[in-house]
Amino acid sequence: MRKRLGIISFFVVIFMAFIVVWNYSYQQGREEAYIPVIDTPSGNYIPSERGAFLRFENPNMDYVNMPVDENHQRSLEDYYDNRAYLGAPPSIPHPVAKERSYGGNTCIQCHQNGGFVEKFNAYAPVTPHPEMVNCRQCHVTKNTNTTFTEFDFDKMQPPKVGVGANNAMPGSPPMIPHQLQFRESCISCHAGPSAPKEIRVTHPERINCRQCHLPQENRAIPKMDASTFLRQFDQLNEK
Amino acid sequence: MLSAMTAAASMFPGIVFASEQEKNIPEDANLDWKKGPCRFCGVGCGILVGTENGKAVAVKGDPQSSVNKGLLCVKGYHQIMCIQSKDRLTHALVKRNGRYVKTPLSEALDIVADKMKSTIDTHGKDAVAMYTSGQSTIPEGYVASKFMKGAIGTNNLDCNARLCMASAVAGFLTTFGADEPMGCYEDIDHADYFVTWGNNMAEMHPVLFSRMLEQKATRGAKIIDFATRTTRSSTASDKSILFEPQTDLAVANAICYEIIKNNWVNTSFVEKHCNFSKGITNMGYGLEDNYTFADKPEPIDFEAYKEFLKDYSPEKVSKYSKVSVKDIKYLAAIYGDPNKKVVSYWCMGMNQHTRGTWINNLVYNIHLLTGKISQPGNGPFSLTGQPSACGTAREVGTFTHKLPKGVVTNEKSRRLAAKIWKVPYERIPPKPTYHATEMFRAVDRGDIKFIWTQATNPLVSLPKTSRYRPGMQKDSCFVVVSDVFPTPTSDVADVILPAAWHIEKSGLYGNSERRTQHWDKMVEAPGEATEDAWMFIEVARRMGYGDLFPYSKENHVEEIYNEYRQFHEGPKHGMAPLEVLKKESGVIWPYVNGKSTQWRFNSTYDPACSNGEDFHFYGKPDGKAVIWQRPFEEAPEKPDQEYPFWLNTGRVVEHWHTGSMTRRIPVLHQAMPHAYVEFHPEDAKSYGIRNGDQVKVSSKRGSCVLPASINERGLPTKGQVFVPFFDENMLINDVTLDAFCPISKEPDYKKCAVKVEKV
Numbered sequence: 002m003r004k005r006l007g008i009i010s011f012f013v014v015i016f017m018a019f020i021v022v023w024n025y026s027y028q029q030g031r032e033e034a035y036i037p038v039i040d041t042p043s044g045n046y047i048p049s050e051r052g053a054f055l056r057f058e059n060p061n062m063d064y065v066n067m068p069v070d071e072n073h074q075r076s077l078e079d080y081y082d083n084r085a086y087l088g089a090p091p092s093i094p095h096p097v098a099k100e101r102s103y104g105g106n107t108c109i110q111c112h113q114n115g116g117f118v119e120k121f122n123a124y125a126p127v128t129p130h131p132e133m134v135n136c137r138q139c140h141v142t143k144n145t146n147t148t149f150t151e152f153d154f155d156k157m158q159p160p161k162v163g164v165g166a167n168n169a170m171p172g173s174p175p176m177i178p179h180q181l182q183f184r185e186s187c188i189s190c191h192a193g194p195s196a197p198k199e200i201r202v203t204h205p206e207r208i209n210c211r212q213c214h215l216p217q218e219n220r221a222i223p224k225m226d227a228s229t230f231l232r233q234f235d236q237l238n239e240k
Numbered sequence: 241m242l243s244a245m246t247a248a249a250s251m252f253p254g255i256v257f258a259s260e261q262e263k264n265i266p267e268d269a270n271l272d273w274k275k276g277p278c279r280f281c282g283v284g285c286g287i288l289v290g291t292e293n294g295k296a297v298a299v300k301g302d303p304q305s306s307v308n309k310g311l312l313c314v315k316g317y318h319q320i321m322c323i324q325s326k327d328r329l330t331h332a333l334v335k336r337n338g339r340y341v342k343t344p345l346s347e348a349l350d351i352v353a354d355k356m357k358s359t360i361d362t363h364g365k366d367a368v369a370m371y372t373s374g375q376s377t378i379p380e381g382y383v384a385s386k387f388m389k390g391a392i393g394t395n396n397l398d399c400n401a402r403l404c405m406a407s408a409v410a411g412f413l414t415t416f417g418a419d420e421p422m423g424c425y426e427d428i429d430h431a432d433y434f435v436t437w438g439n440n441m442a443e444m445h446p447v448l449f450s451r452m453l454e455q456k457a458t459r460g461a462k463i464i465d466f467a468t469r470t471t472r473s474s475t476a477s478d479k480s481i482l483f484e485p486q487t488d489l490a491v492a493n494a495i496c497y498e499i500i501k502n503n504w505v506n507t508s509f510v511e512k513h514c515n516f517s518k519g520i521t522n523m524g525y526g527l528e529d530n531y532t533f534a535d536k537p538e539p540i541d542f543e544a545y546k547e548f549l550k551d552y553s554p555e556k557v558s559k560y561s562k563v564s565v566k567d568i569k570y571l572a573a574i575y576g577d578p579n580k581k582v583v584s585y586w587c588m589g590m591n592q593h594t595r596g597t598w599i600n601n602l603v604y605n606i607h608l609l610t611g612k613i614s615q616p617g618n619g620p621f622s623l624t625g626q627p628s629a630c631g632t633a634r635e636v637g638t639f640t641h642k643l644p645k646g647v648v649t650n651e652k653s654r655r656l657a658a659k660i661w662k663v664p665y666e667r668i669p670p671k672p673t674y675h676a677t678e679m680f681r682a683v684d685r686g687d688i689k690f691i692w693t694q695a696t697n698p699l700v701s702l703p704k705t706s707r708y709r710p711g712m713q714k715d716s717c718f719v720v721v722s723d724v725f726p727t728p729t730s731d732v733a734d735v736i737l738p739a740a741w742h743i744e745k746s747g748l749y750g751n752s753e754r755r756t757q758h759w760d761k762m763v764e765a766p767g768e769a770t771e772d773a774w775m776f777i778e779v780a781r782r783m784g785y786g787d788l789f790p791y792s793k794e795n796h797v798e799e800i801y802n803e804y805r806q807f808h809e810g811p812k813h814g815m816a817p818l819e820v821l822k823k824e825s826g827v828i829w830p831y832v833n834g835k836s837t838q839w840r841f842n843s844t845y846d847p848a849c850s851n852g853e854d855f856h857f858y859g860k861p862d863g864k865a866v867i868w869q870r871p872f873e874e875a876p877e878k879p880d881q882e883y884p885f886w887l888n889t890g891r892v893v894e895h896w897h898t899g900s901m902t903r904r905i906p907v908l909h910q911a912m913p914h915a916y917v918e919f920h921p922e923d924a925k926s927y928g929i930r931n932g933d934q935v936k937v938s939s940k941r942g943s944c945v946l947p948a949s950i951n952e953r954g955l956p957t958k959g960q961v962f963v964p965f966f967d968e969n970m971l972i973n974d975v976t977l978d979a980f981c982p983i984s985k986e987p988d989y990k991k992c993a994v995k996v997e998k999v
Contacts, residue, residue, distance in 0.1 A: 047470060047955050054476040057457055169907045171271070171290065171298040173317045176907055208453040209476070212313045212446035215894060215911035 104136025284751025411600025430617025438589020631750015
């Protein structure tokens, strides 16, 4: 009898402990639910600002600690060679795996975050717009070096780069000499091992690039006659 | 060439340039670098200006400055370029027969002094007025106050900080009894959450925003953007929550409702350190001339406050704020979590508000209820827009009701000022006169016959310039404008005085985190351009007040600062001596026993705390902060059938305030050549407006034609348009409403009703 009572009270104790633990963990669970899951922002995104900060949120991209591999750097010459004109979408300089693929997962595998590709002995350039997955809508392979008929297309001179080329004063931040459409994510081309060596940024840890670097001419803002910035003051002034 | 490389390398320590990047280093970079604060916003970054052969040629961030740690924004990097502008005011100009005639400065100052004196003789002291600036240096503000209040004996002195910081001041005084933030920028390094209230920091306070982004990247801190418009800051934040204009009042109350409902109140903190109070409601909006208002605080208890909050359940507020119940609860949960540190940031979104004092009070309520205040990483932080809105306008007190210490209505404050100024105590009038908006109304009415503006451009920055421009053009008022460049305000001047710019004079500024910063003159001003302080002194001497201004031309900054420091002696506001300020990249007051006080009211950091508790809100006689019962009230003008859009105004990263400086910097002008009007794409579609179309924005007061901008820099909510106000050729302030917060008298530039037409 005593033994049975002992067993019963043992289970009662266990049960009470269970109640206590359960209650405690329930309360803890409530604490957990305290900060709701962050869902997508209720605001809309602005095209010209889209992507400017996105790449910095990628935990795989530690730009600050990326080593420079001098033997496999791209140069600006390579960069422009691959484009028909300034701002044109680059062509695909390597054979593609599936001719029927629209791109998507295939291209993105290497071009979202970059990395060294043994096969081509080079670092894959990083796309500034990984959310656009129909890659081959704009990017086509180069299957021949000849042209259909004789051809002469005046390529515009690429903007000068380097210290002093695009800045107003010694040491002041250079302005952006190119268009930003689809290239809002500065860091994609200006940092990491695949960045052309002439335009690799010295401070990739800075995130808000356009705090200091502005488009040289802001074409996102509707253009107006610049002569409107003339003061009446001059007419009032005694000659 | 070598020195150029060294200079370039010193700009990016630890970075070695690839040879391809080095080839274009300019050869003339053998520079002499001098420290100072940036000329533009209230963040107060430390800058180093490189001079060569007496000319300023380069700017870099001061690595010694704890504000910006070597980083600047695009405006800061290019600031010195504006002084080379060809239309620089280099000589005094006096209007004669409708033409500006170049006049020797001493002669122009004679005219100003004569005119001021004769106006006082004929019409009395209160017929002359001075309107200064949050860009005036501390000595300039001090001399202006001493001149107007101590020498002449009128309170007709106000400044443009009334248009940007008055609600913050009124908020601090009503809640804490002491002006300016309790925390400092170092809060950024400790906080888990940054909640920005109607504030696009990525463009307006970019250096602080970069510090926040760094914490987001390294520590996982989160940025919550609570605003009426999607901006670059929204893009960079973890969550963007949009609300209907004016309903921030209701959402703040709903957050407090949730905090109390869920037992997230820090009861011991509230019991020890807080009182509850209510004031007058339905205050009006100051739209009529000579409007006056005085709040009557009435103590209430916690139960009454809880009862009041019942109208602000998230479900009720959600209906008119357009913020989802979930988002309101989410905001409350951030503030309510005892294990998370939260900093709230705001600037003009909350201050330029017809209930600006209230919304400041309400955000303090949230921090007081949860006890998240005055600790590293926890606290409300009111940002400023001008480099010395704190240092000069608020601390020296260039407002009609203020003295360097205390207010004119307080006899003790008047006696202290009279003693230090060595003037008869009776000379300082005990009644405030005109705040900014009312001052320009008085000019329009003809009550003010003489006005002198300095370092500000009211005919671009005032609300409803459609009334105040014709007002200032009237012959009844003699207008003196001191400035560096011609502006729409100098266009209506009778005398234009050429002012020395920032680095062409020595001075002191005070930034948002109570940091006082000194700089020495770096280059000579062109022509006869002179320090504003010195022009005041010259006029005062000509008017017979020479004995009150015994300063020397070479050393007046130091002499004035040493005199001014006497006002703030003691542990609550002690200012650092000039020797210290000359050496260091800014020092935070209260400066006690050789140390900055980073967190006020917290006894661990603040030696002025004397009640033996962890916290002491010593600004109030009983040492307790006030939790205010402030309701939601509608805006004075809301969109209706005839005027169906809200108009919101603000800034862009490229330009600072009215653009008189930044538009003269080629890099900035080329990047942002003119203003525009932003639409929500659906509104644009229904009006058939496309990007770049000329659009006329009109209110009952005036109109303005601008090109449309859709889906570009910013995205207003549906039913709202946004216009930046920097463009003097597209004066959006002809359209805005001059309603203001009855307590702070700060106008609301963020809300009025407009219609739009394609032209």
